[in-house]
Amino acid sequence: MAYDLIIVGGGIGGSALAATMAKAGQSVLLLEKSTEYEDRVRGEWIAPWGVAETKRLGLYDLLKGAGGHHITSHVTYDESYDPDLAEQTALPLGIFAEGVPGPLTIGHPHHCQTLFDEAVRAGATALRGVTVTDVNLGASPSVTYEVDGEAHTASAPLVVGAEGRQSLVRKEAGIPLHQDKPHHWFAGLLVEGVDGWEDTRQAIGTEGNFGFLAFPQGGDRVRVYGGYALDEKGRFAGEDGARKFLDAFRMRSAPANEALAAGKPAGPLFSYFNNDSWTDEPFAEGCVLIGDAAGWNDPINGLGLSITYRDVRIVSDILKATAGGAAPDFSSYAEERTERMRRLRFAGQLQAALDMEFSEDARARRRSYHERRAADPALGLHGFAIMGGPESVPAEIFTEAHREKVLNG
Numbered sequence: 001m002a003y004d005l006i007i008v009g010g011g012i013g014g015s016a017l018a019a020t021m022a023k024a025g026q027s028v029l030l031l032e033k034s035t036e037y038e039d040r041v042r043g044e045w046i047a048p049w050g051v052a053e054t055k056r057l058g059l060y061d062l063l064k065g066a067g068g069h070h071i072t073s074h075v076t077y078d079e080s081y082d083p084d085l086a087e088q089t090a091l092p093l094g095i096f097a098e099g100v101p102g103p104l105t106i107g108h109p110h111h112c113q114t115l116f117d118e119a120v121r122a123g124a125t126a127l128r129g130v131t132v133t134d135v136n137l138g139a140s141p142s143v144t145y146e147v148d149g150e151a152h153t154a155s156a157p158l159v160v161g162a163e164g165r166q167s168l169v170r171k172e173a174g175i176p177l178h179q180d181k182p183h184h185w186f187a188g189l190l191v192e193g194v195d196g197w198e199d200t201r202q203a204i205g206t207e208g209n210f211g212f213l214a215f216p217q218g219g220d221r222v223r224v225y226g227g228y229a230l231d232e233k234g235r236f237a238g239e240d241g242a243r244k245f246l247d248a249f250r251m252r253s254a255p256a257n258e259a260l261a262a263g264k265p266a267g268p269l270f271s272y273f274n275n276d277s278w279t280d281e282p283f284a285e286g287c288v289l290i291g292d293a294a295g296w297n298d299p300i301n302g303l304g305l306s307i308t309y310r311d312v313r314i315v316s317d318i319l320k321a322t323a324g325g326a327a328p329d330f331s332s333y334a335e336e337r338t339e340r341m342r343r344l345r346f347a348g349q350l351q352a353a354l355d356m357e358f359s360e361d362a363r364a365r366r367r368s369y370h371e372r373r374a375a376d377p378a379l380g381l382h383g384f385a386i387m388g389g390p391e392s393v394p395a396e397i398f399t400e401a402h403r404e405k406v407l408n409g
Contacts, residue, residue: 003029003125005319006143006156008132009163011037012108013291013308015115015126017160020057020316022122029154030119030126031145033163037109037116039267041188043304044111044223045071045202045215046104048097049389050306053313055099059115063106066114069218070200072102077205077254080367087256090201096388103202103387105217107190135159135172137286158328159287160315165277167293173284177295180345182273184356186299187236188225189245190217191263197222197256206366207251209358213302214260224249224260227274227300227356242269274298274352276345282337283330290315295341298348300356301386307344311337343390346398347382350406368409379406 005021007014010032018030046054054060074091077083093102106114120126127147134144142155161169170177199216206212211227226248228235236245242265249257278295282288290311297303314333322328354366373379381393382402396402 001152001154003027003154003156005029005158005160006141006154007031007160007162008135008143008169009033009161009167009291009293010116010119010126010128011112011162011164011291012115012305013312014160014162015112015119016057016059016309016312017162017290017316018119018124018126019059019115019122020312021319022119022124023058024316024320026319028119028124029156030116030124031130031132031143032116032126032128033130033132035129037112039107039109039190041268041270042108043299043302044105044108044217045302045305046309047303047306047389048093048100048103048387049392050303050309051100051104052097053306053309054104057309057313057316059118062114062118063104063111066106066110067218068104068106069216070101070104071202071216072200073202075201075203077203077207077251078366078370079207079251079253079363080370081253083253083255093387096384096392102200103215105215105223107217132168135169137173137284139285141286157286158319161287161289161293162291164292165296167289169287170279170289170293173287173289175279175281175284175289177277177279179277180275182230182275183298183349183352184227184230184274185232185235185271186225186227186274187245187269187271188223189242189265189269190221190223190267191246191260192221192266194220194222194259194263196259203254203256204355205251205254206355206358207253210248211356212249212251212254212257214257215302221266222260222263229358236269236271245269272299274300274356276341276348278338278341278345280338281334283334288315288328288330288333294337297341297344298352300351301344301348303344303386307340310340340390343385343398346403347385347390350382350403351386353407365407369406372409382406
């Protein structure tokens with residue numbers, strides 16, 4: 001059967017693009033491998049600039065109505081200064097994008113299902129439990145897949161790879177994937193029964209040999225993350241791994257973390273490397289890549305969803321502007337994404353060096369940075385790029401001169 005667009009992968013990016021293009025009048029085939037979305041400790045936090053992208057796509061009200069929860073303030077804790085002072089100087093998060101009160105959080109499985117259902121309502125042909133067996137690109141793209149024990153082949157002028165880091169579409173297109181070296185381990189866990197944590201406040205902090213992040217989802221649920229050194233691979237392994245992980249949140253420098261440590265695990269604990277990956281050109285004849293399929297940012301920045309929503313917005317804009325029968329030109333998407341990911345890679349490297357290194361030298365560097373930033377807020381502009389978007393701060397922030405100034409004074 002022939003379609004205008006075939007999308008491989010029905011997660012956040014694939015379903016959002018399917019819904020957007022179906023609403024624009026295109027016939028869309030959306031193919032999703034899973035029969036049920038599961039908690040795999042994927043991103044659940046959308047930065048203010050990413051929230052702005054959901055508004056441009058017309059999806060914000062849908063996500064907010066599905067339980068999207070805004071966080072409006074941020075606290076940075078550290079073993080080098082008083083937690084009371086940290087809380088008194090909490091950063092308001094409504095300053096980064098006009099009309100956006102702060103980041104938006106929503107549980108990943110529910111987020112995926114909400115967008116998949118929206119794609120169906122918009123008129124996309126959306127299938128679950130699909131195994132894609134073959135992807136042909138070039139001048140006459142097609143996808144062969146199996147569902148309910150039967151094989152099918154569908155054709156379209158364009159195939160979208162939205163199936164994540166192990167993208168088959170990327171592989172078949174011969175698009176190289178570049179990766180840098182892992183910096184540290186990062187683990188995530190959904191916690192419920194959290195009593196005493198302000199549910200509109202997110203936090204980050206480092207003490208001893210552990211760095212943490214916490215993002216409330218509303219009610220008594222908080223998604224927490226922890227960073228630890230590469231040589232501590234088995235630190236949170238075993239049946240009691242989740243409890244050991246939560247116990248690591250008990251910090252003198254962040255007394256509010258007691259509420260997190262006393263919570264109950266509400267999902268799996270997964271650990272993974274923190275690193276970046278990117279493609280030089282996320283498209284080829286007959287295909288385009290979005291989301292993690294096109295490369296991902298270091299998870300310490302938490303920008304996977306924001307990156308994906310911008311991908312969807314740019315790609316959908318290009319498709320809508322392409323005349324019928326013409327091949328879309330994705331060169332502007334590739335150019336913007338390359339620079340966007342370069343800047344975010346730089347910001348993540350700085351964030352990791354400051355918050356997820358645990359030697360005495362690292363502690364001294366962090367203490368010096370916090371002291372100097374109090375006098376010169378420009379030292380923290382890489383953090384503003386994470387919240388407001390990589391284009392929201394001057395280009396000179398993403399240079400070696402700025403890196404040297406931040407880390408070494």
